[in-house]
Amino acid sequence: MTGNPLPLTGKRVLIFTGDIYEDLELWYPKLRLIEAGALVVVAGEEANRLYTGKNGYPCKSDAAISAIEPADFDALIVPGGFMPDKLRRDQRVLEIVVEFFESGKPVAAICHGGWIPISAGIYRGVRVTGSPGIKDDLINAGAVFEDAPVVVDRNSISSRRPDDLPEFCRAVIELLAG
Numbered sequence: 001m002t003g004n005p006l007p008l009t010g011k012r013v014l015i016f017t018g019d020i021y022e023d024l025e026l027w028y029p030k031l032r033l034i035e036a037g038a039l040v041v042v043a044g045e046e047a048n049r050l051y052t053g054k055n056g057y058p059c060k061s062d063a064a065i066s067a068i069e070p071a072d073f074d075a076l077i078v079p080g081g082f083m084p085d086k087l088r089r090d091q092r093v094l095e096i097v098v099e100f101f102e103s104g105k106p107v108a109a110i111c112h113g114g115w116i117p118i119s120a121g122i123y124r125g126v127r128v129t130g131s132p133g134i135k136d137d138l139i140n141a142g143a144v145f146e147d148a149p150v151v152v153d154r155n156s157i158s159s160r161r162p163d164d165l166p167e168f169c170r171a172v173i174e175l176l177a178g
Contacts, residue, residue: 004177008173014075015079020053021083024055030042033169044061047062085115101117106172123138130145148160152171
């Protein structure tokens with residue numbers, strides 16, 4: 001192994017959660033980022049609440065979204081599933097996404113997670129990918145859609161589906177490690 005085995009030491013990453021999140025799209029990045037040395041905080045509508053994934057896997061939130069200060073974090077991960085369709089209706093969620101994006105911090109969305117950046121209005125003119133099910137939503141939001149395992153455009157990282165998680169996590173780590 002070459003380089004720093006813990007390239008994200010000192011980095012703090014926020015991950016959104018809610019009921020019916022895509023299990024792999026939350027847990028794979030969470031564990032991979034911890035393995036790389038990052039401190040990961042999972043935030044849902046309520047702190048210390050158990051949320052159930054689309055495939056039944058539980059995830060307990062560390063914090064409430066309403067208490068999140070983007071300045072305390074270095075990157076944001078938005079998993080897919082049906083969770084993003086509900087969370088994108090929360091004005092604080094959208095404000096958080098905009099604050100991350102406008103400050104140049106990585107905003108990483110996978111699969112249906114792209115719904116949240118769409119609703120936050122940050123994808124206009126940005127190259128992205130996502131679930132084929134939201135391709136039209138991405139295009140209608142002004143994004144430049146590419147069918148690829150991962151697309152990185154400035155501080156935006158996006159992927160299509162769970163099968164793309166290795167490429168997605170590598171891109172997140174590379175961008176965050178700088």
